[in-house]
Amino acid sequence: MEPGNDTRISEFLLLGLSEEEELQFLIFGLFLSMYLITVFGNLLIILAISSDSHLHTPMYFFLSNLSFVDICFTSTTIPKMLWNIQNMSKGITYGGCITQMYFYILFAGLDDILLSVMAYDRYVAICLPLHYMVIMSPLLCGLLVLISWVLIALFSLLHSLMVLRLSFCPLVQIPHFFCELSQLVQLASSENFLNNIVMYFAAVLVGGGPFAGILYSYSKIVSCICKITSAQGKHKAFSTCVSHLSVVFLFYFTALGVFLSSGTTYTSHSSTIASVMYTVVTPMLNTFIYSLRNRDIKEGLKTLYWMPSIKDQLY
Numbered sequence: 001m002e003p004g005n006d007t008r009i010s011e012f013l014l015l016g017l018s019e020e021e022e023l024q025f026l027i028f029g030l031f032l033s034m035y036l037i038t039v040f041g042n043l044l045i046i047l048a049i050s051s052d053s054h055l056h057t058p059m060y061f062f063l064s065n066l067s068f069v070d071i072c073f074t075s076t077t078i079p080k081m082l083w084n085i086q087n088m089s090k091g092i093t094y095g096g097c098i099t100q101m102y103f104y105i106l107f108a109g110l111d112d113i114l115l116s117v118m119a120y121d122r123y124v125a126i127c128l129p130l131h132y133m134v135i136m137s138p139l140l141c142g143l144l145v146l147i148s149w150v151l152i153a154l155f156s157l158l159h160s161l162m163v164l165r166l167s168f169c170p171l172v173q174i175p176h177f178f179c180e181l182s183q184l185v186q187l188a189s190s191e192n193f194l195n196n197i198v199m200y201f202a203a204v205l206v207g208g209g210p211f212a213g214i215l216y217s218y219s220k221i222v223s224c225i226c227k228i229t230s231a232q233g234k235h236k237a238f239s240t241c242v243s244h245l246s247v248v249f250l251f252y253f254t255a256l257g258v259f260l261s262s263g264t265t266y267t268s269h270s271s272t273i274a275s276v277m278y279t280v281v282t283p284m285l286n287t288f289i290y291s292l293r294n295r296d297i298k299e300g301l302k303t304l305y306w307m308p309s310i311k312d313q314l315y
Contacts, residue, residue, distance in 0.1 A: 012097050013090045013173045016081065017272060028085045034284050035078045041287030042067035048297055055297075058136040059125070059240075062118045063290060065145055066247075069114060070283035073107035076100055077178035077279050097179040102160045104279075105181060108255075109152035109206055115251060116210035116217075117144050118244050123217040126237050127224040155206060162195050176272055178279075207255065214248060246289045254278040 017027055045067045049055045080100065084090055092100070124135050159181055166188035176183050185195045221241060228234045254277040291297050 009094050009168045009170060009172065011091045011093050012168075012179065013171070014081070014084060014092055014177060014179070015090065015173055015175045016084065016177045017276070024085050024088075028082060031078055031280065032082055034280050035074055035082070038074050038280070038284040038287065039071050041284070041291065042071045045287060045290060045297060058121050058141050059118070060297075061141050062114060062121060062145070066111065066114045066118070066286070067290075069107050069110045070286055072103070073111060074280060074283050076103040076107060081177045092179065097184070098160055098163060101163065101179045101181055101184065102156050104178065105156040105159055106152055108278075109155055110148060111251060112207060112210050112255075113148040113152060114145075115244070115248055116213040117148065119214040119217040119248070122241050122244060123220050125240065126221050152206075155202065159199070159202070162198055166190050166192060166195065176275065178275075180275060211252060218245075243290050247286050250282045250285060250289075254282050 018024070046064045049060045049064045077100065080092065080096075084092075121136060125132050128135065163181070163184055166185070167190040168187065169189045172187050174180075174183050174187065181199060185192050185199060188195070218241070221237075225234050225237050228237060254274060
């Protein structure tokens with residue numbers, strides 16, 4: 001196999017969710033609505049956390065990072081799809097496709113790692129409450145986020161470089177609404193065996209590692225909760241984990257759907273539908289889970305709402 005993009009392909013064609021013209025307006029409106037809800041919902045969570053001093057804790061520091069990553073995650077795919085529908089175009093440049101794929105992998109990986117870090121935070125808070133502020137110091141929290149960014153950035157770079165070595169036919173049609181890694185690898189005209197090995201090994205490592213950490217943390221949490229004698233104490237301890245558990249379930253359930261469907265024929269619509277759940281629906285639902293099921297966030301949103309009127313009275 002000759003390395004590199006020997007065919008000098010200039011663009012790919014994104015076939016999108018449907019090729020029927022009468023459905024394009026409906027798809028545009030639906031995805032624009034979900035995108036705006038995701039962006040503004042997560043922005044409200046970030047603003048509520050930053051404006052309320054009671055929320056300046058490790059748990060909400062990680063949540064604000066998760067909200068930021070969710071905004072970036074959806075922004076890597078949806079705006080380009082909306083632009084193509086609006087302009088009745090299907091093209092994306094070769095460089096734009098590789099860039100989109102890089103940031104998609106980056107923010108999906110960060111979602112994964114941050115959920116694992118948040119599980120560890122809940123483990124320390126419930127199982128080691130007296131040492132919580134010492135263990136989860138601002139320095140450690142900052143380092144955990146920084147290390148997550150560095151590791152996943154390198155992980156995403158590896159996949160991007162692996163795709164750059166592949167060759168493609170002059171006209172490549174991607175049966176998807178964005179440049180998804182497995183789709184590109186399967187559509188390559190050159191040998192892709194090494195890419196498949198790296199892709200699936202990395203998926204198991206980066207996906208399975210954090211998930212194992214989440215399972216371990218919650219096994220310890222359940223053990224600690226069972227030792228609590230009062231029913232009220234058990235309920236209070238478990239209630240701090242409900243939102244995180246809901247997001248973990250959504251994230252890994254949809255991610256598993258994407259992973260399993262990628263093993264089928266790449267023209268299958270199942271992969272596209274699973275990716276919609278993974279890239280659009282899950283980040284949108286996260287905002288509702290953390291805002292509606294979290295009393296502290298609701299109080300923070302109330303503080304954010306009343307802050308302008310309080311300032312008007314003071315000045």
